[in-house]
Amino acid sequence: MAEAAAHHDEHHDHPDYVKIWAILLALLIVSVVGPMFGIRAVTLITAFGIAVVKAYLVAKNFMHINVEPKYVAYLMATMLVFMLLFFAGAAPDVMKFEGSNWVKPEVVQTPSGHGDAHGAEPSVEHH
Amino acid sequence: MSAARPIANTRSAAGIPTGRLAVWWVIASEIVIFGGLLGSYVMHRLAHDAWTAEAAHTNTWIGAFNTFVLLTSSLFAVLAHAAAVDGKGKLAAKRLLVTCAFGATFVVVKAFEWNMEISHGYTITANTFWSFYYTAAGLHALHVIAGVIIMLIVAKDAAKNLELHRVELIGIYWHFVDVVWIFLFPLLYIAK
Numbered sequence: 127m128a129e130a131a132a133h134h135d136e137h138h139d140h141p142d143y144v145k146i147w148a149i150l151l152a153l154l155i156v157s158v159v160g161p162m163f164g165i166r167a168v169t170l171i172t173a174f175g176i177a178v179v180k181a182y183l184v185a186k187n188f189m190h191i192n193v194e195p196k197y198v199a200y201l202m203a204t205m206l207v208f209m210l211l212f213f214a215g216a217a218p219d220v221m222k223f224e225g226s227n228w229v230k231p232e233v234v235q236t237p238s239g240h241g242d243a244h245g246a247e248p249s250v251e252h253h
Numbered sequence: 254m255s256a257a258r259p260i261a262n263t264r265s266a267a268g269i270p271t272g273r274l275a276v277w278w279v280i281a282s283e284i285v286i287f288g289g290l291l292g293s294y295v296m297h298r299l300a301h302d303a304w305t306a307e308a309a310h311t312n313t314w315i316g317a318f319n320t321f322v323l324l325t326s327s328l329f330a331v332l333a334h335a336a337a338v339d340g341k342g343k344l345a346a347k348r349l350l351v352t353c354a355f356g357a358t359f360v361v362v363k364a365f366e367w368n369m370e371i372s373h374g375y376t377i378t379a380n381t382f383w384s385f386y387y388t389a390a391g392l393h394a395l396h397v398i399a400g401v402i403i404m405l406i407v408a409k410d411a412a413k414n415l416e417l418h419r420v421e422l423i424g425i426y427w428h429f430v431d432v433v434w435i436f437l438f439p440l441l442y443i444a445k
Contacts, residue, residue, distance in 0.1 A: 140335060147328040151321065158317050161443050173439035181432045188331045188428045195268045198277050205281045209288030213296065220293075221300040 146187045153180050276422045280429045283396075287433050290392065294385045294440060307382035309445045310375055315366045316442030319359050320434060323397075326355030327431045330404075330424040333411075337421065342414035349408040349420065352427065356401040363394055386441055393437060396430045 153176050160172020185191045191199055223230045267274050298304045333348035367387075377387040400423065407423045410416045 143328055143331050143335070147324060150324045154317065154320055154324065157439060157443065158313065161445070169444060173443040177435050177439050180435045184327060184428050184432050184435070188327050188431075189425050194273075194277070197267075198269075201277065201281050202284060205284035206288065208285055209292055212289055213292040216293070217296045220296045223300075 140190075141187045143187070146183055150180055150183060153183075270418065272418065272422050273425070276425050279426065283429060283433075287389075287392070287436075290385075290389050291436060291440065294389060297381065297385065298440075298444075304382045305445060307380065308441065310370070310373075311386070311442050312366060312369075313442045313445075315362060316438050319362050320438050322355050322359045322362070323431045323434050326352045326359070327428050329355065330427045334421045334424045337411065337417040340414070340417070342411045342417055345417065345420050346408040346412035349404050349411065349423075353401045353404050353408070356397050356404070356427075359397055360394055360401075363390065389437060390441065393430070393433055396433070400427050400430055 157172050157176040157180075160176075161169040163169075191202070298308075329348045329352040333345045333352065336342075336345035336348060375383050375386075377384055404423050404427070407416070407419045411420055
């Protein structure tokens with residue numbers, strides 16, 4: 127009897143999924159309403175800060191990553207580090223418009239709906 | 254001595270079932286795929302103010318509705334997992350089918366949204382913002398469609414109380430697809 131109860135408890139030892147879902151919906155509402163104030167800091171926190179919190183809640187409570195062996199979380203974190211390395215490596219070329227020996231030519235954004243396949247991105251020109 | 258070969262689904266040096274480990278590896282590779290795409294989007298967005306004006310044309314309410322749809326689908330996916338843990342295959346299958354219905358809703362809403370945007374001239378070739386928009390959202394939608402198809406196959410077996418461990422495996426994948434959308438939503442729909 128006690129064994130059966132323990133077995134039952136083991137199977138039901140999980141978070142209240144509906145409660146987690148309700149929290150996620152509340153966070154969704156905040157992330158939509160926050161940017162309506164038009165304040166940059168509030169937008170960043172409510173849109174992207176809350177996205178991180180939502181992702182954490184899903185990973186922990188729905189994907190149960192917290193009960194997996196530690197290396198699973200480390201594996202995921204390693205992939206995120208790769209992503210950051212890619213960003214750090216590519217961002218200077220994309221985000222800088224001039225360097226000590228080069229400058230990007232100015233390109234005007236093509237208005238939407240006119241079907242210009244080349245778009246707005248300037249090419250990098252080395253001198 | 255038996256001639257049967259051992260099947261690598263019940264033994265694992267990794268400490269977790271092989272199938273689950275495989276799903277985590279899939280997700281690890283997906284993080285790099287979506288991470289690269291989103292990272293590229295972020296650096297271009299920060300570098301070019303014109304992208305902000307383009308992002309203003311996306312419909313926040315449609316994006317929010319689809320976020321609600323995916324979050325709710327994830328709830329049913331994890332409830333299906335809970336049912337499978339209890340050995341209730343039929344209940345797990347029903348909940349997986351509800352998850353599939355939400356997944357299909359997501360794709361239908363996205364189709365309407367894209368139809369509306371394309372009719373206004375915001376096509377994939379309009380400029381690089383829309384190229385990123387359709388590539389990122391399209392790749393994500395393909396993952397939703399793939400998830401629904403796999404879930405239907407898993408549900409078919411689960412209804413017969415077969416291969417119930419697969420309910421958890423497809424659930425982990427589905428939640429990851431949800432997590433990707435959680436980041437796509439503010440990037441494409443909110444930050445204007």
